[in-house]
Amino acid sequence: MCPSRIPDGKQRGWIVPIGGAEDKESRRQILKRFVKLCGGRDAEIVIIPTASRKLDTGARYQDLFERLEVGHSTIVDFATREDGQRDEYLRAIENASGVFFTGGNQLRISTILGGTAAAKLIRNRNAQGMHVAGTSAGASILSEHMIAFGKEGSSPRAGSVRLAPGLGLTNRFIIDQHFRQRDRLGRLVAALAYNPFAIGIGLDEDTAAFIGPDETHEVEGTGGVTVVDASRVSFSSVDAVTEGQPICILGLIVHVLTAGATFNLHTRQASSTALVQLRD
C-alpha cells in the first residue's frame, strides 16, 4: 500500500523498525526511547502480536512496557481478517500514541491485516502523528514493499528474495532484520536491484532506526544499520539472470551506521555528527 498523505499542519509520527532481539532486560535503550517518544507516563501503546504464534508474546511486551512505566498499554491480537474491522480494536488504535508490532512471521501480519480498516487506520494515524515501531517481522511489515522471505548469503542471486506488499507507512525503504546474524546483504541487494528507487536498510539485532517526520533516521542500540543506496547504480543484470545465478550490480553506496549516526532518506546523506558528539 502507498503511504497516507500527511494532513496540512500535521507531522508524521516516527517509524521505528527494530532488527529483532532487542534488549529487554538490562539497558533497554530501544524500548525506552520508543516509550519516551510515545509520551512515557502519558503513553497509550497498542501491542499487536499478530506475527507471532506464541500465545504469550503480547503479554510479554505488555509486561516490558509496564516495567518501563508506560501510561497504558493494550494488546490487540488480530487473529482473523474479521478482527481487522472490529470496532473495539479500531478504537484502541484511534486512541493510541504508539503501536508496537512484535516479531514472528511478517506474512501473518500482511495476510491478516492487508486491506482491512485497521491497516488503513494505522497508516492514517501514523500520517497524523502516531508512532509505529516493529521488531523483526514487525519491522519488515512497516514499508510498502516488504521482504517476505529469501535465501541468506552475502552475494545477491536471482530469486534469492521474495517481495510482498507491506503495511505501507513509507515507501522510502526496504527493511531487512537480524541482518548481521543471518547474513542477509545479498537478499537486500537483490531486492533493490529490481528497482533502485528504495533505500535498503539492514538492521542488526538489538538495533533500531528511529525515523523522524523529517525522514532522518537515527540509530539506537548495540549493533549496526547497513544502509544500501542504489540510486546511483549504473548497471544491474537482474533482468537477464536466471534463478540462482549471481546478479551483477555496479555502483551501490553503502553506509554502516552505529548508535548516534544518522541517514536522511530524502537527501540520502549519512552523517556521523551526533556520533562524534557522543564520543567527545
Added chain:
Amino acid sequence: MCPSRIPDGKQRGWIVPIGGAEDKESRRQILKRFVKLCGGRDAEIVIIPTASRKLDTGARYQDLFERLEVGHSTIVDFATREDGQRDEYLRAIENASGVFFTGGNQLRISTILGGTAAAKLIRNRNAQGMHVAGTSAGASILSEHMIAFGKEGSSPRAGSVRLAPGLGLTNRFIIDQHFRQRDRLGRLVAALAYNPFAIGIGLDEDTAAFIGPDETHEVEGTGGVTVVDASRVSFSSVDAVTEGQPICILGLIVHVLTAGATFNLHTRQASSTALVQLRD
C-alpha cells in the same frame, strides 16, 4: 612486502585470486583460463601446495593441470623456511610461466615463505611477466596486506579481522575468499576501515578475479566478486571503538561483479560492457 618494480619494457604478469572451491570436474572455466594465460601446451606451471596440510594437494592439482593439457607442471612444496632458499626450487620458479598456490592456511605460506629468496623471486618474476594464481588461502596471500583470520558476519566490528603481511604482488587490494559462503563482508569492511587506500575484493567460491597488467580485473566463474571501494569514505569510527563493538563507516562504494564484468583497480571504475556483450 611491497610489490616489485616492473622493469622498463616489461609487463607485469596476471594476478589471479580465486575464491576457493573452483570447479575441477566439469566446465573448469577458471583453471582453463589460467592454463591458457600461461601458454597452454607451452605452459610451465609450478604448483605450491604449502598452505595445505594434506599430502595429496599438489598431486591433485598436477593431475588437474595435466588433464587440461598443460605443457608441464611441477610441484614445489615449501615445507620449511630453508626450502625457500633451495636452488632446485628457485630454478623451477625461474623457469615457470605461471605459479599456482593451493588452498589451506594462508599463515602457513606467510610464515614459511615470508622473507625468503623464493618469495622475492616470485614477486620479481611476476613483475617481469610470470602469472600467479592462488585459490582460497592462496588468494589471500597474493596481496601486500592479507586477512590472516577473522570473525564472520555482515556488519563490521572492531577486532573482527586480523591483518598480516602477505606475499606483496600488489598493494592495491585486500582479498577475502569463500565470500558469500562464509559471510565475510563485515571483516573485509573492517580491514578497509583501518586504512581506506586499498580496494576490498570479496571472492565467492568458484569465482576468480583475473587482474591484468593494466590493473583491470575481469571476473570469471559462477559466483560474484564484491568490490568495496573505501576511497570516498567520509567517516570511520574504527579508531574509537572497542573490541566487538560495531564500526560506523559512511560512504563505501560497492559493486557486485559477475562473469564478464570488470573493475579497474587504478581508476576504480566498474564496467559491465563485456557482460552485456556476452549476453547479446
